[in-house]
Amino acid sequence: MSITPLQLQGIGMTSQRTRDRLVARLKDKGIKNQDVLEVMANTPRHIFVDEALSHKAYEDTALPIGFNQTISQPYTVAKMTEIILEAGPVDNVLEIGTGCGYQTLVLSQLVKRVYSVERIAPLQKKARERMQLLRVNNVRFQHSDGNWGWPEEGPFDAILSCAAPESIPTDLLDQLNLGGRLLMPVGPDGKQMLHLLIKEEDGVTRKIIEPVNFVPMLSGTQK
Template sequence: MAAPLTPQDQAYGMLSERTRRRMTERLRQHGVSDERVLTAMFEVPRHLFVDQALATRAYDDVSLPIGHGQTISQPLTVARMTELLIQGRQPGKILEIGTGCGYQTAVLLKTGAEVYSMERLGAILDQARKNLRAAKLVHARLVHGDGYLGLPEAAPFDGILIAAAARAVPAALVEQLAEGGKLVLPLGESEQHLWLIEKTAQGIQKSRLDPVKFVPLLNGRG
């Protein structure tokens, strides 16, 4: 769980604007072009979503441990997945599978999305709630549940983002996509790639994209 911020950490946060701007410029250089995503990445204080001891590395383009065998994804991956999900349209209603520390949730909220986020580990979800509260982003609907099952009572979704690697595309989540909706997820075990799944009037379209590395998507909840 992220430790409470000390006055020193708060000062670091206030001084991090320049650091965040360097991060967003790196994202732009790596091909992220949606200004809504770049603005969201700049505005979300990533240092609030990592352990206090790692705060000075918060804006490096690396994944970091958040406890319980989970990680916060590197900024480029978060930006890339967000851009794939909302590119060319309004964000609409989005289901996130794998809340983690809440950072991806925060970025989605900052783009204007209506966010439902599911996490299988109760302790991690509690941490995410605290982190989002510290960042003054409290209007996501956080759910403790099995991401493989999705959230049928809130479907259909304009977009679904899975922040853990599945072995195959979960059929229940494809079912919960609205027509015209997009599902972005990592697939694979030792070798993983991002995939974009689009639900059209003509059927399901699948595109394999960047190589990535995520923790596995697990069934159940804990």
């Protein structure tokens, strides 16, 4: 199996024109980073959702991907990526919650290395296959509990979570470089806020960005 140039380009509701309309909406919502906007315009989100949902791929909404998980809303992906890049170039990012791999692919085009952890093995398998078909070679995957992070590959310039714990795991803060950024939704369903934590010499500073809606961060792994 391979992804053809026509599939990547898309037709109809998955065409470049449709993607450009999405990017216009992202600009209207306040996304300013031109590199992020360009990547969002050129990333084929439709190949990360079931074919039956491909006509909705460039709507600014989350969509189901199975296993009670979702592909994040494009605005959320763009916003989180923009925040990660605010402090300048990023060498390595730890992503908590690979999911279908859409956020992973966006990050891979903007940072040197992405380390992505996923607790649900079938989701990770599909994401890995997509990266191979797209010839993405700066992403590493691990099937693991996201609460643990990936200490063997740290410390990281940034950690981005696509799942929401009720409180921030201290193990993740320990895996940040000095000046590193941890971006994570926190809170119970319906009351989540996006938190940005920056590791500094005298401690950690925290900023609350905006309300968000993510799947909960669960412990353990699933085969």
